[in-house]
Amino acid sequence: AQSVAQPEDQVNVAEGNPLTVKCTYSVSGNPYLFWYVQYPNRGLQFLLKYITGDNLVKGSYGFEAEFNKSQTSFHLKKPSALVSDSALYFCAVAAPGGQNFVFGPGTRLSVLP
Amino acid sequence: DADVTQTPRNRITKTGKRIMLECSQTKGHDRMYWYRQDPGLGLQLIYYSFDVKDINKGEISDGYSVSRQAQAKFSLSLESAIPNQTALYFCATSDRGLRTGELFFGEGSRLTVL
Numbered sequence: 567a568q569s570v571a572q573p574e575d576q577v578n579v580a581e582g583n584p585l586t587v588k589c590t591y592s593v594s595g596n597p598y599l600f601w602y603v604q605y606p607n608r609g610l611q612f613l614l615k616y617i618t619g620d621n622l623v624k625g626s627y628g629f630e631a632e633f634n635k636s637q638t639s640f641h642l643k644k645p646s647a648l649v650s651d652s653a654l655y656f657c658a659v660a661a662p663g664g665q666n667f668v669f670g671p672g673t674r675l676s677v678l679p
Numbered sequence: 680d681a682d683v684t685q686t687p688r689n690r691i692t693k694t695g696k697r698i699m700l701e702c703s704q705t706k707g708h709d710r711m712y713w714y715r716q717d718p719g720l721g722l723q724l725i726y727y728s729f730d731v732k733d734i735n736k737g738e739i740s741d742g743y744s745v746s747r748q749a750q751a752k753f754s755l756s757l758e759s760a761i762p763n764q765t766a767l768y769f770c771a772t773s774d775r776g777l778r779t780g781e782l783f784f785g786e787g788s789r790l791t792v793l
Contacts, residue, residue, distance in 0.1 A: 570721075575719070602782070607787075608786055609787055615781070656722070666712075666724055666737070669721040670721050
């Protein structure tokens with residue numbers, strides 16, 4: 567069975583600094599990996615995905631994520647954080663041939679002005 | 680208008696009452712999902728449907744039922760609500776297989792069971 571861990575409940579970063587939100591996964595075979603963002607009182611929005619190919623994936627709003635197979639990680643990054651990036655971020659994994667996504671518990675990102 | 684619409688957005692009810700949460704979509708997707716969000720637990724899958732005649736239980740289906748009335752409509756029912764079903768519920772859709780990746784979410788239905 568697949569699983570996702572987001573080891574940090576909360577990440578605080580100053581505006582303009584780089585940010586990283588961590589995700590590790592467990593799945594049989596090559597994973598499909600995703601990041602979603604949830605703003606207050608809203609549904610989740612897709613940010614980016616890794617299916618195959620280049621390990622560095624670029625997504626919406628200047629975010630990127632790096633797939634590391636040996637470390638089973640898919641950390642979300644952004645070179646320069648904005649206050650408007652403050653939100654709840656979810657990592658998700660799916661197994662090839664599987665039918666569903668498994669979500670991590672979420673990491674709350676706070677970008678301080 | 681939103682592509683995935685959930686009604687009601689907020690509902691307070693009492694233990695033992697029957698509750699229906701409705702979801703409709705205009706994206707033309709075959710696949711629809713109901714998730715439950717609790718703080719610190721992420722999203723847990725309740726039920727999913729890959730077409731009108733295909734409905735499947737997710738990881739936490741006990742106490743819930745669903746109906747796929749049409750390709751565009753997927754309802755979640757709590758036959759006899761209990762307080763630990765207090766949560767934020769999300770409907771989502773996707774197009775075909777997982778490889779396409781993207782789930783499209785509604786804005787959520789916040790349910791409080793007293």
